[in-house]
Amino acid sequence: MNILKDEPYGTTKGFLLSSAAWMVAGSLAGFIGAVEMVAPELLGNIPWIAFGRIRQIHTNLVMFGFVGSALVGAAHYLVPTLLRTPLHSERIGKASLWSWNLAITAGVVTLSLGYTQNREYAELIWPIDIGVLIVLALVFYNFLQTLRRRKENLLYVSIWYIVGSFVFTFFTYFFGNAVWNPETGSIIGIPDAVLAWFYGHNIIAFFFTTLAVAVAYYIIPIVARTPLYSHTLSLIGFWTILIMYSHIGTHHIIQAPVQTWLKVIAVTGSIGMLIPVLTVLVNLWLTMRGRLGNIHADVAGKFVFAGSVWYLLTCLQGPLQSLPSVQRLTHFTNWVVGHAHMGILGFAGMTALGGVYFILPRVTGRSLYSARLADIQYWLILIGMTGFFVVLTTAGLIQGNGWLNGEVVYRILPEIHLYMVLRASLGILIAGGAIIGLYNIFMSLYGPKGETS
Amino acid sequence: MGLKINQQGLPYLITGSLVALVLGIIVTILIPALGEPGPSKLARSYSETELRGRLIYQREGCWYCHTQQVRPPEVGIGTVQVTGDIGPETTAGDYALQKPVYWGTERQGPDLSHVASRPYGAVTEWHILHLKDPDLVNPGTVMPSYAHLPEDELEALAAYMLTLK
Ligand code: HEM
Numbered sequence: 009m010n011i012l013k014d015e016p017y018g019t020t021k022g023f024l025l026s027s028a029a030w031m032v033a034g035s036l037a038g039f040i041g042a043v044e045m046v047a048p049e050l051l052g053n054i055p056w057i058a059f060g061r062i063r064q065i066h067t068n069l070v071m072f073g074f075v076g077s078a079l080v081g082a083a084h085y086l087v088p089t090l091l092r093t094p095l096h097s098e099r100i101g102k103a104s105l106w107s108w109n110l111a112i113t114a115g116v117v118t119l120s121l122g123y124t125q126n127r128e129y130a131e132l133i134w135p136i137d138i139g140v141l142i143v144l145a146l147v148f149y150n151f152l153q154t155l156r157r158r159k160e161n162l163l164y165v166s167i168w169y170i171v172g173s174f175v176f177t178f179f180t181y182f183f184g185n186a187v188w189n190p191e192t193g194s195i196i197g198i199p200d201a202v203l204a205w206f207y208g209h210n211i212i213a214f215f216f217t218t219l220a221v222a223v224a225y226y227i228i229p230i231v232a233r234t235p236l237y238s239h240t241l242s243l244i245g246f247w248t249i250l251i252m253y254s255h256i257g258t259h260h261i262i263q264a265p266v267q268t269w270l271k272v273i274a275v276t277g278s279i280g281m282l283i284p285v286l287t288v289l290v291n292l293w294l295t296m297r298g299r300l301g302n303i304h305a306d307v308a309g310k311f312v313f314a315g316s317v318w319y320l321l322t323c324l325q326g327p328l329q330s331l332p333s334v335q336r337l338t339h340f341t342n343w344v345v346g347h348a349h350m351g352i353l354g355f356a357g358m359t360a361l362g363g364v365y366f367i368l369p370r371v372t373g374r375s376l377y378s379a380r381l382a383d384i385q386y387w388l389i390l391i392g393m394t395g396f397f398v399v400l401t402t403a404g405l406i407q408g409n410g411w412l413n414g415e416v417v418y419r420i421l422p423e424i425h426l427y428m429v430l431r432a433s434l435g436i437l438i439a440g441g442a443i444i445g446l447y448n449i450f451m452s453l454y455g456p457k458g459e460t461s
Numbered sequence: 462m463g464l465k466i467n468q469q470g471l472p473y474l475i476t477g478s479l480v481a482l483v484l485g486i487i488v489t490i491l492i493p494a495l496g497e498p499g500p501s502k503l504a505r506s507y508s509e510t511e512l513r514g515r516l517i518y519q520r521e522g523c524w525y526c527h528t529q530q531v532r533p534p535e536v537g538i539g540t541v542q543v544t545g546d547i548g549p550e551t552t553a554g555d556y557a558l559q560k561p562v563y564w565g566t567e568r569q570g571p572d573l574s575h576v577a578s579r580p581y582g583a584v585t586e587w588h589i590l591h592l593k594d595p596d597l598v599n600p601g602t603v604m605p606s607y608a609h610l611p612e613d614e615l616e617a618l619a620a621y622m623l624t625l626k
């Protein structure tokens with residue numbers, strides 16, 4: 009078997025399938041973590057899945073494994089399609105696919121053994137960081153070559169977002185992981201905290217958010233069967249997100265002893281983020297105005313639409329919780345965990361799944377194995393995610409209020425116990441959705457050949 | 462307008478992204494790093510055992526449940542065992558010698574910035590007992606037991622805890 013086989017859209021297919029598999033693994037890891045919050049002794053204190061470790065496995069798997077693979081796979085479809093030029097090299101694509109999966113697998117193994125740099129989303133140790141950087145560089149090179157030989161002169165806004173994302177992510181990853189410091193992957197003192205959130209923030213902003221927006225910009229007009237509402241708006245959205253989102257990482261540590269002026273930039277910029285967010289959403293929603301029927305007739309459209317609604321909610325909540333007066337209550341609590349799931353699962357994850365279901369039939373040349381299963385997955389995730397939001401936000405408010413009233417940390421645990429039980433239960437829906445998705449995607453790619461579309 | 466830029470956009474696009482990135486790094490990392498204060502009274506360098514303990518703290522991911530950052534609104538209010546015992550507000554200088562900094566992300570258990578200043582927290586044996594059987598010491602806690610760690614690792618971890626004054 010030739011793992012670098014040169015087949016049209018082979019890279020995309022590989023990434024989509026990997027994403028589905030990592031989603032199963034990642035949500036199961038999340039589920040284990042959630043169970044440990046409810047019954048710490050139940051799983052018998054196995055060291056390599058103790059909470060401190062499984063949490064890192066969970067975040068890395070769902071972010072890079074599930075959402076990351078799906079978005080990178082989608083980009084490998086969008087770039088050639090929008091430029092009307094075949095991908096420069098499917099072999100380079102395959103090489104990046106395998107290295108990516110190797111890096112993630114190595115990440116799971118090392119994290120479970122306790123090799124970690126302990127900085128959120130930058131936990132992976134140095135050798136794996138290098139692997140990730142190589143993948144990012146390979147992908148960028150492949151896209152750049154495709155761009156240079158392109159037959160389509162016009163660069164659609166999705167291409168803008170994709171190119172910007174890879175330029176940004178490569179350097180963000182490099183600096184954020186302090187790869188020139190292999191031993192610790194960090195610098196020293198408060199600048200280290202600032203750097204860590206420069207990274208944590210920009211990886212969310214310019215890997216997950218911008219790639220997901222690129223997918224939404226592509227799919228919505230096609231599914232709605234109408235041109236994009238405004239190309240000018242899309243450019244405004246692009247440049248403002250680039251300038252604004254890159255400067256506000258400090259909003260994650262507004263209450264840490266960081267210089268005040270830096271906090272001012274972070275809070276102002278966070279509120280300013282409403283500009284790029286709303287320009288994108290207004291543009292997308294005006295494109296689909298009067299055509300919600302079309303959107304919801306297509307399961308991919310449904311996913312992307314739900315993603316766009318979560319984008320609005322996340323980005324209304326985001327500026328709010330960057331205000332010092334709000335963060336004094338919400339910081340360090342489950343409120344933030346709720347926000348994280350809204351952003352990564354509700355917005356980026358659902359949009360990415362929309363991309364997966366949109367692209368699959370187009371790269372296999374036949375319809376999805378089962379549109380019905382995809383629909384069931386949609387509902388499971390939507391219900392699970394909505395539940396997460398309600399449950400985690402409530403738990404967060406209970407914690408925050410308790411602490412500020414001088415309640416003992418342990419006393420609050422019983423008060424949020426019920427919510428932790430609900431969170432774990434809702435996790436079953438999401439993990440179930442992931443398993444259904446894996447089956448459906450696998451069968452769509454390799455199942456018995458059904459009707460062609 | 463949009464259409465024209467869209468046609469010759471690639472150079473703008475790449476340069477623009479790089480400019481935004483470099484600006485972000487200069488404004489939000491480099492300039493602030495220049496103005497950092499030196500170590501405070503609480504900052505300390507670690508002995509070999511303490512450093513080992515610190516790395517075990519990192520390896521086990523304790524960081525993901527315990528913060529080391531007392532925020533302004535909770536000074537005098539925040540409670541671990543008795544009212545207000547969370548300790549004094551954290552200053553930038555407290556972190557000055559730490560690499561990496563474990564300031565925290567979610568708080569499942571109490572803040573540990575000043576754990577060694579609490580009566581029990583200055584006692585090595587208490588820490589080892591607590592690490593082995595958290596539920597015995599704090600009924601209802603969600604902290605897992607670390608009884609599987611070898612004795613010398615538990616001691617190193619306790620030694621690190623004692624540095625958190
Ligand atoms: C306008 C947009 C947004 C703003 C202003 C914003 C603001 C914030 C703030 C202030 C925090 C820190 C809260 C705290 O620790 O107290 C935060 C955390 C977080 N945000 Fe956002 N957010 C936005 C959009 C998003 C999006 C779109 C995503 C995902 C794609 C996202 C993912 C996250 C994650 C994962 C965290 C958790 C970080 C942690 O572990 O502490 N955010 N956000």
Ligand code: HEM
Nearest residue numbers: 035038039041042070344345348352353357435438439567
């Ligand atoms: C079976 C479903 C899931 C369960 C039970 C679950 C549970 C958890 C738990 C227990 C944590 C740790 C929170 C803490 O430290 O207090 C967590 C964190 C996180 N999860 Fe999940 N999760 C699930 C699915 C997902 C999915 C599908 C995604 C993304 C696509 C996701 C993204 C995240 C992120 C970004 C964090 C970090 C939160 C933060 O840093 O604030 N989770 N999850």
